Amino acid sequence: MKVRDTLAAQDPDCPWHRRARHAVGHSLRIRLVLVFMALAVTVAVTFMGGVQKAVAVGWKEAARPLLMDYVDRLTAEIGSPPSIERAQAIADRLPVTLRIDGPQIHWASHPDQPRPDWMSDKFRKQDHWAGDENGHSLLQRTTADGHHIEFGLNALSWDKRPRIAWGTLTVLLLLTALAYVYVRHLLRPLDDIRQGAQRFGNGNFAQPIPVRHAHRPDELGQLAATINTMGDDIHQMLEAKRALLLAMSHELRSPLTRARLNTELLPETADIEAQRLALLRDLGEMAGLITDLLESERLAGRHAALHREPTDLTELAREVIAELGSRHVGAADIVLHAPPDLPTIRLDRSRLRLLLRNLLDNSLRHSESGALPPELHLRLEGDRRVVELEVRDHGRGVPPEHLPHLAQAFYRPDTARQRTTGGVGLGLYLCRLVAQAHDGQLHMRNAEPGLSVTVRLPVVE
DSSP: OHHHHHHHHHSTTSOHHHHHHHHHHHOHHHHHHHHHHHHHHHHHHHHHHHHHHHHHHHHHHHHHHHHHHHHHHHHHHHTTTTOHHHHHHHHHHSSEEEEEESSSOEEESOTTSOOOGGGSHHHHHHOTTSBOTTSOBTTEEEOTTSOEEEEEEOGGGGTTHHHHHHHHHHHHHHHHHHHHHHHHHHTHHHHHHHHHHHHHHTTOOSSOOOOTTTTSOOHHHHHHHHHHHHHHHHHHHHHHHHHHHHHHHHHHHHHHHHHHHHHHTSOOOTTTHHHHHHHHHHHHHHHHHHHHHHHHHHHHSTTOOOOEEEEOHHHHHHHHHHHHTTTOGGGGGOEEEOOTTOOOEEEEHHHHHHHHHHHHHHHHHTOOTTSOOOEEEEEEETTTTEEEEEEEOOSOOOOGGGGGGTTSTTOOSOTTOOGGGOSSSOHHHHHHHHHHHTTOEEEEEEOSSSEEEEEEEEOOO
16 A cells, blocks of 8 residues: 555646655655744744733833823924824824824825724723723813824734745745755765665675765664674675575585486496486586575675677577477477677676576476467667567466566465475576676566566676
């Protein structure tokens, strides 16, 4: 389910909200930046709200008498009855609005602006700024002749607020981008650790994980150093295993050669001929196994040397099919599909022979009696830059759960290890090593019926 969701999120046609959710769920950097942003906003709002509340209580008490006195002076300046000229002069001089209502005058300095919220009855009942202890409004005055004068702030003087808001948003986005860049810089060693772990998993221990500030590493640097130490230990263990395997294989060759020689010197009498042939066959299989082990270790090494030479794949395939005719009755029925214009390609001829022999031998072993014979397809792909070899049988195929493991060393779906169904599980492993040594790939799939194995090799001029 998780793999399917990941692939769906990587689809360019996937909705943006799913891609965003996937990015947040799988990116530690983005989550850290979001946490920092949420923390910064929360702290800012809490601090500003607390400071505003703390200042507002004392400020209102301190500014109230000053404001009342100033409004009284402005009211006296307007006079009674109110003078529209003096009121207009005040509105022009100060960022305030004036509204005069009474028996004789109904005038507003800014008639196009709505009445301020703090002039409404609801606001005056809720906020103690609006009324004093005598019930008179803080920003309203009544003249001796019965005219009501209301004071308010001129909203036009606040027309720069949107620009301030956009500026604040721009600064916030800039700070977020800087925070993301800094977090990305801090977590960059995680990418190095991930790439190093992938290299170690692929068997490449030549390049260690870089440790930032090696003289005084942080937690991620310590983690990288620990993984490097673990990689060195694993590399030494693998090298020791490889050396032991090579030594044992070389040492076993001599007694096997002597045993085969002694077996061939046995008299070819009728009573022991069957045992003699069976012993020779078993010794041959043991010698072949040792040869495969040595070849796999050579190919698996970091310095696997290839002897490339111009190779006619079609002719090589015919030679391998002819060689298999001595071991398999149905080898002559293998169907070869090759284009007539297949060019000569520089490959390691002996390794390609080993690859074709193992693939065809495997297909012959698993072909069903009465079914179609195995097929070998040779073709050029990718503007003739890649040569593709496909071997397919028409047998029962392989259970899907075994497909990812078939090219592993000593892996066999048939745990009984019968002679008629295969060897010890080195054939496809060697094929994968040969493909990788040529910078190619090996893929397997169920062809229904049968198993299809495809090897893609780049064409080297």
